[in-house]
Amino acid sequence: MSASAGERERAAHVLDRLAFGARPGEVDRVTQLGVDRWIELQLHPERGDDAKSDARVAQYAREVIPDLSAQRILRAAESERQLNEVMLDFWMNHFNVFAGKRLDRYLIADYERETIRPRMWGSFEELLLATAKSPAMLVYLDNARSRGGALNENYARELMELHTLGVDGGYTQKDVTELARVLTGWSITRPDDGDIRFVFRRGVHDGGTKQVLGVTIQGGGMEEGERMIRFLARHPSTARFLATKLCQRLVADEPPPALVARVALRFTATNGDLRETVRAIVTSREFHDPRYYDAKMKSPFEYAISAIRAAGGTIVNPLPLARELRKLGEPLYFAQPPTGYADDAETWGNSGALVARVEFALALSTNKLRGIRIVTSDADALAKQLGAPEFQRQ
């Protein structure tokens, strides 16, 4: 009896962390299936059938932000591949691009659909290289305009600070400048030449010898940058930095150091295999330790989606919800700084944020949230459940 109660709590925990919360009856379904089996299914999103969700999002296929937001919201709320959507949220934030920067308004749909989504379960190296060559990132962090003798350091710095080594990963200002030289010529085609694509412009590449992190790079072409990006992906600081960030997302704001160390080892041992890295976290003793149940504050996106799921709501039109996310403090695709949104209780737990959340809870429960329909016999009780401190946590 107690074992099965524990198993139900474990099911609720994985639905909180590896999904956007439980829908009515879902804790029972996952308990019945077996929590570990459910996790294994989630680690292989390509195996399951998600036809219903695919059909729902098909009508929002244009390369515009409203359609992209609609797909993001519908998938998070309704897809059976829940962990896939959790990881999409993580990687879009890790490799943040601000849709308000110049051409990124038009480039970000392709970035999410073609650069990030297809590479979340493969090797980190390939994901990193794809972002480095994505027009969206080349515009956002200005590398598209960096030229030999006329450098722009923006991308080179964030590539090391935010995408790979971490700020304490052991690089210097000199490394930033030298890496910027390596990446000169990594640019985009002209907008008036049709579809915007990656292009290497040999004419503006700095062909001199460079020294980055102790590596000497003889003057060449695009292969210089590819070599350095692969080097960064395999660097021990990168393993540590990514393990920390993933554990912060999936386990706790201050994750147990022993777990982080094991995950970093697994990352290194598998050449940055992201499925195996995530598996090392979600099958760990620490992840399933009840002390970490409800230890994380939900982000606004996690909160809003989990409230709709818990209420058994039907999303008739996802677009008004995108506007609600702005009010809750996390507009999709509009995080301006390259750090993306914070992922901790300190950021999201203030009273102003809570007031916005209880307003959302009340509007949702009383069917005043446009685009969402719910059926309830006691709106007040539902509002109180969704607005309660416990429901802010996961």
Add this chain to the structure above:
Amino acid sequence: MNRRDFVKTTTLALFGARLYGAAKKPRTVITIFQRGAVDGLNMIVPYGERAYYDARPTIAIPRDQVLDLDGFFGAHPSLQSLLPLWKNRSLAVIHAAGSPDATRSHFDAQDFMESGTPGIKSTRDGFLARALAARTGGAKLRAVSLTQTMPRIFAGSQDAIATPDITKFGNAMTAKVFASMYPEAFEAARVLQSVQAASTAAYPRNPLGNSLQQLARLIKSDIGLELAFTDVGGWDTHAGQNTPLANNLRGFAEAIAAFANDLGSRMHDVTVVTTSEFGRTVRENGNRGTDHGHGTVMLVLGGGVKGGMHGPWPGLGREQLFEGRDLAITTDFRDVFAEVLGVNVFPGHKARPVRFSAS
């Protein structure tokens, strides 16, 4: 000794009172954070330095366009609306100011600035939270951040609330259902809803103008507001910086000028400080922009401020630059805030007076 004790005993009793004089009623302090690292050299231009023009062939503000301040420095033409404050001596400009830590990471530099402990990542609270703890005000709503999320600078304070819009903080219907669940938040909401004071000045239609207008209403309503914070982005000008910087500076200056006009004589009870995580490279980059640098400029205005240029100027000669490329720092941002707040809330830092305070 924990940090709160440190603040309350050591600093307030010995240092704060002796150095800055026992204040009567402490002023309301408004901090405006220019997130993204503002180009201080184009904001307040050292137009008397040839090296400035040598380093910036396409983006320097021409001599004949700066608004002269003292024959050596001139304000960016977009700061026109702040000139009356400069002329009536209530605007202090502290150039070559900033955080001594050498990081050029936005995130780390903002974190260090807001914790008030450059180079130390383990500090849990923000320095405005410590300043609030060191003060003794007893109002129901002592501190407000006009931001979507609680900024690091207030971390650890139970007495601050964060909301981007005070008029939309907790309506009557939600209060009915949730006031008992979140008593403190809805108490703050009640205070905010009691704010009647109108604001008459013409504010620019931008987020900073909107935030400062709300703060003006709070101050005029005498709710006992002690500390406030807001931030404004768009300063990370890596490419083609002249047009966006001009627009951002205009919006920034107009918002602050409107705030000062709106408060009128009440401005005597208020001090406004502007800060940014670091400055930008002296030399322009390959894209008519600037990369991450070191020193920048801070403004202090309002009651008790002795207007004018403050702090030593390190110069822009090659050997005078920080790490051979950036404006050096001669005034620590902690000294500016210690003087404004009247208390040193910076553990491990021996504050030196910048002397922009009128005695």
